[in-house]
Amino acid sequence: MSLLSLRSMKTDIGQYAVLHDVSIEVPEGGVFVLLGRNGAGKTTTLRSIMGLWQPSPGSVHFRGQDITGMHTADIARLGIAFVPEDMGIFGSLTVEENLVLATASGSFDQDRLQRIYTLFPALEKFWTKQAWSLSGGQKQMLSVARSIIEPRDLILIDEPTKGLAPSIVDAMAEAFQDISATTTILLVEQNFQFAKRLGRDMAVIDDGRIAHAGTMADFVADKALQDRLLSLSA
Structure with a gap:
């Protein structure tokens, strides 16, 4: 059983449909990285997991329990922490x-x-x-x-390296490696070098849909796929 499961999740913010059909299985242990271009729906995914925005339809399951629609405080009490982009x-x-x-x-x-x-x-x-x-x-x-x-059993972390000096990024990577030995991390990150250093499993979200999911090792080895989904060439 996955630690966290997102099933056909759709999230609207006001009149805008941001997530259209997001399904992800996050296994227990290590770092799962959610990649994607700006505006693809990464932050909305994390906020929907935490109950800050409500997916409808679709569902969020944590350790097999349906937590869709629960209050954020109650979700946190289950053992999920959220590190937002604004810290x-x-x-x-x-x-x-x-x-x-x-x-x-x-x-x-x-x-x-x-x-x-x-x-x-x-x-x-x-x-x-x-x-x-x-x-x-x-x-x-x-x-x-x-x-x-x-x-905590799971930590959601949104863009932790944004605007940080390279030496701090390195220190953060070492800290995350240590933390992930005992706590699963779901990481949203634009810095691909940082992401590939840490990630075991990954998914790419594009225009509110999961465009690819698999192991980070396989994704790193496929330069053409990186370029198509993220406009990366390294």
Whole structure:
């Protein structure tokens, strides 16, 4: 059984049909990458999974349970976290306060906190700093840290490398590799070099429909397919 299944999912935003017929099977473990050109429907797919937008018709199943139509908070309680493209952090709060708000109890498991410090040392250094004062890369680290401060089965991450320096991108790739050893990641990413470094399985969405799905290794080996679906030549 797949960890996450999207079945014939259609999502309208206002009068616009964004997703037309999206079906994806995300296996448990590792990184599943959703690729596609700008405006193809990648972010809408993640937001539909989280209940921020409601697919109709179609369905979303998590560990075999139909979660279509559930409130976002209830979906999160099942063990799904969402790291949005805008990072979703609170600029006026400190790093510590941002992480406290991401917990259910208002307190930290110290082992998990130490793991975050290991993955993102800057967060320990700037623990008492307000989030607005962090660099773009540090804000992204905080956003990801919020998603793993408590145990999760699945993390949805939207465009985490956008606007980041190459050194930060490398650090983020290493962190994601570590996280994916225990938590499945569904990653939306435009940086193909980053995506192919991490992805085990993948799909390409085009004009609101799944145009291709398979292993990342097979997709990387097929330059013609990359160019046709993503206008890539490398």
